[in-house]
Amino acid sequence: MDVLAVLSVAVRGALGPEAAIYALAAIGLNIHFGYTGLLNFGQVGFMLVGAYGTAISVLSFDAPLWVGVLVGMACAVVLALILGIPTLRLRGDYLAIATIAAAEVLRYLYRSSFAEPVTGGVFGLVQFAGEFYAVNPYTAPLELGPLRFSERALWLMTVAWGITFLAAGLVWLLVHSPWGRVLRAVREDEDAARSLGKNVFAYKMQALVLGGVLGALAGSLLAINSQAITPDAFIPIITFYLWTIMILGGASRVLGPILGSIVFWFLLTFLDAFLRGAMSAGWIPGGLLAPSDIGAVRFAAVGLGLMLLMVFRPAGLIGNQKELRLDVR
Amino acid sequence: MTARLWAAIAAVLLGMLLLVAPAGAATPTVSPPTSAGASEEAAETVQGTLRDPDREPLEGITITVTQDGQEIGSAVTDAEGSWAVPLPGPGTYTVTLDVSGLPEGVAPQAEGGEVLDGVTVRPGAAQGVIFQLGTGEVEEGGAAIPVARVLQLVVDGIKFGAIIAITAVGLSLVFGTTKLINFAHGEFVTIGAVTAYFLSTAPGNLPIVLAAVLAMAVGGAVAGGVEVGLWRPLRRRGAGLIQMFIVAIGLSLLLRHLILIVFGSRRQQYDEFSLQASWTLGPVRITPRDLVITVLAFAIMIGVAVMLQRTRIGTAMRAVNDNKDLAEASGIDVQRVILVVWLLGGALAAIGGVFFGLTQAIYSEMGFELLLLMFAGVILGGLGSAYGAMLGSLIIGLVSQLSTLWFPASLAYMWALLVMIIVLLVRPQGILGRRERVG
Numbered sequence: 001m002d003v004l005a006v007l008s009v010a011v012r013g014a015l016g017p018e019a020a021i022y023a024l025a026a027i028g029l030n031i032h033f034g035y036t037g038l039l040n041f042g043q044v045g046f047m048l049v050g051a052y053g054t055a056i057s058v059l060s061f062d063a064p065l066w067v068g069v070l071v072g073m074a075c076a077v078v079l080a081l082i083l084g085i086p087t088l089r090l091r092g093d094y095l096a097i098a099t100i101a102a103a104e105v106l107r108y109l110y111r112s113s114f115a116e117p118v119t120g121g122v123f124g125l126v127q128f129a130g131e132f133y134a135v136n137p138y139t140a141p142l143e144l145g146p147l148r149f150s151e152r153a154l155w156l157m158t159v160a161w162g163i164t165f166l167a168a169g170l171v172w173l174l175v176h177s178p179w180g181r182v183l184r185a186v187r188e189d190e191d192a193a194r195s196l197g198k199n200v201f202a203y204k205m206q207a208l209v210l211g212g213v214l215g216a217l218a219g220s221l222l223a224i225n226s227q228a229i230t231p232d233a234f235i236p237i238i239t240f241y242l243w244t245i246m247i248l249g250g251a252s253r254v255l256g257p258i259l260g261s262i263v264f265w266f267l268l269t270f271l272d273a274f275l276r277g278a279m280s281a282g283w284i285p286g287g288l289l290a291p292s293d294i295g296a297v298r299f300a301a302v303g304l305g306l307m308l309l310m311v312f313r314p315a316g317l318i319g320n321q322k323e324l325r326l327d328v329r
Numbered sequence: 330m331t332a333r334l335w336a337a338i339a340a341v342l343l344g345m346l347l348l349v350a351p352a353g354a355a356t357p358t359v360s361p362p363t364s365a366g367a368s369e370e371a372a373e374t375v376q377g378t379l380r381d382p383d384r385e386p387l388e389g390i391t392i393t394v395t396q397d398g399q400e401i402g403s404a405v406t407d408a409e410g411s412w413a414v415p416l417p418g419p420g421t422y423t424v425t426l427d428v429s430g431l432p433e434g435v436a437p438q439a440e441g442g443e444v445l446d447g448v449t450v451r452p453g454a455a456q457g458v459i460f461q462l463g464t465g466e467v468e469e470g471g472a473a474i475p476v477a478r479v480l481q482l483v484v485d486g487i488k489f490g491a492i493i494a495i496t497a498v499g500l501s502l503v504f505g506t507t508k509l510i511n512f513a514h515g516e517f518v519t520i521g522a523v524t525a526y527f528l529s530t531a532p533g534n535l536p537i538v539l540a541a542v543l544a545m546a547v548g549g550a551v552a553g554g555v556e557v558g559l560w561r562p563l564r565r566r567g568a569g570l571i572q573m574f575i576v577a578i579g580l581s582l583l584l585r586h587l588i589l590i591v592f593g594s595r596r597q598q599y600d601e602f603s604l605q606a607s608w609t610l611g612p613v614r615i616t617p618r619d620l621v622i623t624v625l626a627f628a629i630m631i632g633v634a635v636m637l638q639r640t641r642i643g644t645a646m647r648a649v650n651d652n653k654d655l656a657e658a659s660g661i662d663v664q665r666v667i668l669v670v671w672l673l674g675g676a677l678a679a680i681g682g683v684f685f686g687l688t689q690a691i692y693s694e695m696g697f698e699l700l701l702l703m704f705a706g707v708i709l710g711g712l713g714s715a716y717g718a719m720l721g722s723l724i725i726g727l728v729s730q731l732s733t734l735w736f737p738a739s740l741a742y743m744w745a746l747l748v749m750i751i752v753l754l755v756r757p758q759g760i761l762g763r764r765e766r767v768g
Contacts, residue, residue, distance in 0.1 A: 039571065041578075086754035093510050093574065094712075097704045098753055101746040104701055108743035123398065236697075240578055247575070289590070296589040303582025310576045311563065 006273040008146035013269025014262045017153060020160035021221045022265070026245040026257035027167050028214030033243075034252035035175055036207035037187030039092045042083070042099030043215045043242050045106045048234040049075040050216025051223035052110060056118055058128040065131040069220045076216030079106075080209040088204045100236055111231035124230030132159075132224050160221050164258060167214055172254045174210075183207055184252075237299065244306045250319025259317055271301055373450045375424055376413035377458045379406045381435045386410025387462075391427040396420060413455075421596075422448045426460045435462050449596060449690075477612035482730045484613050488688065490706075490726020491626035494719040496681035497703040498633055499552075499674020501718035504707070505650035506663075506670050508570055509560065512577040514678060515700030516584035519693060521548040521679025522686035523592050529599055537601045541683040545676040552675020555580065556668055581697070589693040596690040622684045629677065630719050637715060642669055650713060702729070702742065705749035711762020720760060724748070 013019065025047055032040040053072030057063040063071070079102075087098040110119045119125065138151035138158075149157065174180050185193040186200050194200050223229045241264070249260025275294050278284050289297065309316065375394055379387045386409050393403040394414045401422065404412040416422065426443040428436065437443045437460060450456040500514045521544040527533065528540035535543070559580070563573055605616040615623075637643040645666045648656040657663045678696075685695060702725055703718075710721025725745045732744035752759065 039574075086750060090753060090757050092571065094708070094753060094757060096510070096574065097708060098750055101701055101704065101749055105743050105746050105750070108740055112737055112740050112743075114737060237582070240582060243575065243578070292594075293590045296586040298586075300583050300586035300590070303579045303584075303586065306579030307576050307583065308579075310572050310579060311568075314572055 002277070004146055006270065006277055009273040010266050010270035011147060012149070013272075014266035015157065016149075016265070017156040017160045017221070017225050019261045019265040020157060020164045021218045021225065022242060022245055023258045023261035024160070024164045024167055024221065025215045025218035026242045026249075026261060027164065027171060028211035028218065029242050029246050030251060030253075030257050031171060031174075031183075031207050031211035031214070034246065034256070035180065035183045035187060036204055037092065038088075038204060038208060038211075039096035040099050040208070040211070041096045041236070041239055041243075042101075042103035043211075044234045044236060044238040045083075045099070045103030046076045046079060046212040046215030047219030047222060047238065048103070048106050048110065048231065049079050050219030051229045051234070052119060052125075052219075053216065054220040054223050055125040055128045055229055058131075059125055060118060065129060065224075068128070069217065072216045072220045073213045076212040077209050080205070080212040084205045084208045088201055088208065100239070103234070103236065103239065107231045107234055119231070122230065122232065124228060124233075126228040129224040129227050156221075156225055160225075163217065163221070167217075168254050168258060175254070179203075179206075240306065241302065244302055244309070247306070247309055247314065247316050247319075250316035252320070253316075253318050256316060256318055263317065267305075268298060268302070272298060373416040373419050374413050374455045375416060375422060375448060375450060375458050376411070376455055377460070379410040379412065379426075379460060379462070381432070381462055387431070387435070390430045393425045393427065395423045395425065416450060419450050419595075422450060424448050424458050431462070437462060479731070479734065480611075480613050482734060483727065484615055486727035486730030487723065488615075488619055488623045488626075488726070489730060490723035491623050491630070492681050492684045492688070493699065493702050493706050493726055494722035495626050495629050495633075495684075496678045496699060497706045497718040497722045498630070498715050499670075499677045500700075500703050501707045501710075501713060501715050502646065502650070502670045503674050505713035505715070506646065506653070506667050507560065507564070509573050509577065511674075512574065512700070513555070513581040513584055514674070514703065515696030515698075516581055516588070517548050517552055517675045517678035517696070518682035518685065518699055519585065519588050519696035520551055521545065521682035522691045522695060523588055523682075523693075524548070524679070525683045526592075526597055526599060526686065526691050529601065537599055537683075537687075541680060544679045544683055548679020548682070549672040549676035552671045552678070553668060556671040560671075561664065561667075581700075585693060585697060592691075592693055594693065596692040597686075598690060599687055602687060619688055622687060626681075626684060629680065633673075633677070633715065634719075642666065646670060698742070702726075702745050705745050707759075708749050709752050709759055711759030714759070714761045717759055717761035 025043055028046065029040060029043050032038040032043070050069075050072035053075040054065070054068035057068035057071040058065055083099060083102050087095045090098075109115060111122050113121055115121065116123075133152060133155070136151060136155040138154045141151050142149045142154055175183070182193065182198050182203055185196075185198070186203050190200050193203075219234075222233075245260040245264045246257050247260070248264055249256035249258065272294060275284070275289075275297060276291070279289070279291055279294075377392075379390055379392075381387055386406070388406055388408050388410065390406045390412075391403055392406070392412050392414065394401045394416065401416060402414045404414045406412045414424075424445045426437070428443045443460065445458055445460070448456060448458055496514070496518050499517070500511060503509060503511045503514070524547045525537065525540040525544035528535045528543055529537045533540075559576070560573065563576065568576075602618045605618050607614040607616040608620070635643075637647055645656070645661045646669070648659070648661055649663055649666045653663060656666075681699075682691075682696065685699065689695075703722065706722030706725040707718045708721070709724055710717025710719065725748065728748050729741040729745040732741050736744065
């Protein structure tokens with residue numbers, strides 16, 4: 001097994017567009033959970049409406065791609081309002097169940113046969129982001145030793161990481177503003193914030209909308225990245241990935257989700273490449289693990305990692321344990 | 330467009346009919362998968378006999394088999410109406426009947442019944458498929474809903490709801506006693522179903538009843554082990570509820586994918602009772618298996634209720650549920666009660682999994698799919714109330730089945746989840762839950 005090849009695959013995973021996209025969605029989640037204390041387990045739902053908002057605008061309404069991205073974000077605002085009005089007044093764990101259910105409801109809806117003329121049903125939609133690749137300024141692939149990024153990947157990485165860092169900057173500005181301080185007050189003690197005359201519900205709603213819009217933007221980028229979307233790509237496991245990323249990096253830290261995403265994707269692609277290499281080298285007996293099981297091992301590893309993190313280091317890599325009092329209500 | 334919509338309805342309705350093979354109907358809906366016999370190579374086919382409503386065979390009708398939109402093959406019915414399409418291997422296929430070849434006055438009984446989705450073919454099986462043909466005049470526009478169909482769906486809904494209910498009781502009791510939303514509860518369901526599957530198939534070949542009892546023991550043991558090995562130490566360390574909630578999600582991911590590795594991604598059926606002729610009780614058809622499962626599920630629910638009301642441990646559970654500190658102060662061993670709740674919840678989830686596997690199929694995602702419905706049932710009934718969980722789950726089962734009267738069956742689960750969100754909006758404490766100040 002070529003260790004260098006495995007490592008370079010892992011580095012590609014850590015720097016690739018997917019890592020940036022997940023970081024962006026996790027930044028949205030960080031606004032929800034890290035700063036406001038909202039247990040949003042339906043972030044993938046925001047990504048879904050973002051992705052489909054983009055694709056449907058382009059394919060069904062011949063809108064330019066950038067309009068599509070805006071439409072996707074607008075859909076996220078609507079979703080956040082619909083979701084927030086019933087659930088933000090409830091205790092945190094109700095919100096968790098309601099959001100995961102809402103994301104599943106959306107997935108069922110988008111893949112249903114009556115939505116098929118618009119959403120493509122289970123087959124999804126393809127080829128809607130040609131415009132994006134048409135303006136690709138890169139003309140040659142980048143090669144750094146064993147690392148190789150195609151010009152397509154480079155263009156996506158530039159845009160995705162650019163947006164991600166812009167979003168992180170925006171979050172930094174927001175949380176250091178009076179608005180951000182109220183958010184954290186809401187997270188720490190809702191009643192105290194309310195007793196100071198703050199409209200807790202409104203602040204929570206604003207946080208839900210803002211984080212949801214970032215999630216939708218990530219969903220649009222995901223759609224542009226693959227040029228093909230199906231509803232079944234937006235399963236609850238994506239949300240659990242985002243939670244793992246956010247907690248790994250450190251919730252309620254501006255750079256937490258970005259660091260978390262890089263480390264997460266490094267480990268995940270490393271594990272993947274390592275297992276494949278070990279299997280082809282014959283280190284793992286075929287009876288124990290088949291190549292088709294690698295995906296399952298990956299998910300199991302994420303689950304185990306999430307458990308261990310939460311048990312032993314809920315603050316993640318750069319989080320502040322004191323700031324993040326993990327408790328319900 | 331509406332054709333597609335109705336196709337989905339009909340496909341799933343027919344799917345149900347496939348399970349509940351109507352003995353008295355014009356044609357047997359499913360012929361049991363026959364083994365390929367001595368031949369080493371498995372030769373999978375789908376086959377059937379096409380007959381018009383008067384049981385006369387239909388000749389020269391084209392039937393096409395596709396998988397993931399790719400055509401696999403097609404066949405034309407012969408003079409006896411028989412047809413067969415050889416398949417490249419086991420898997421799930423879509424079988425489509427070319428309606429243009431049908432004679433005048435003959436059409437799929439349900440609108441869109443010419444497409445059968447999700448026909449599962451097991452290795453070496455010759456899977457029988459039947460298109461239900463009628464005069465093409467029934468169920469026009471869905472304006473008049475036949476009473477028989479409503480009754481049938483009510484029966485199916487009660488059966489489904491009862492299965493959700495016995496799994497959800499454990500979820501609700503665990504929440505009541507520990508305030509933990511156990512995201513990994515669905516995995517106990519899958520563990521039960523999978524354990525019974527492995528015990529009841531080769532090499533064990535245990536009878537399914539015995540396998541189910543052993544699966545309950547395994548489910549209880551896993552849940553108890555998780556309590557002792559994970560949750561109790563976490564509670565001792567004073568872990569927050571959100572922290573434990575996220576740990577539960579991690580545990581759910583871990584268990585589900587370990588099961589996936591062991592069990593594989595294919596849907597399986599138990600060897601016994603997988604195909605039965607149904608009994609016709611008035612307008613309603615039910616297989617003896619489903620009837621027994623429904624009755625057993627209700628018996629289990631009554632048993633749990635009696636235990637909660639009459640026994641010492643049941644009283645202790647309710648006490649801990651109401652007020653943990655007060656219960657502890659009055660001499661109840663809270664940790665022991667919580668352990669018993671986990672054992673009970675795990676065992677109930679496991680038997681629920683076996684029931685679900687018997688009525689539908691066993692697959693690694695089954696628990697997670699059921700989990701969201703359990704949540705819906707538990708929230709509808711009132712978080713923490715065992716009786717609420719039962720009532721709510723029954724309603725969720727009914728809603729998901731009855732929604733197929735008007736909406737595609739692929740959206741049945743969606744309506745159940747929507748009901749939950751609506752309940753959160755108007756009555757967050759649920760039907761039987763106690764009102765508490767929230768938010």
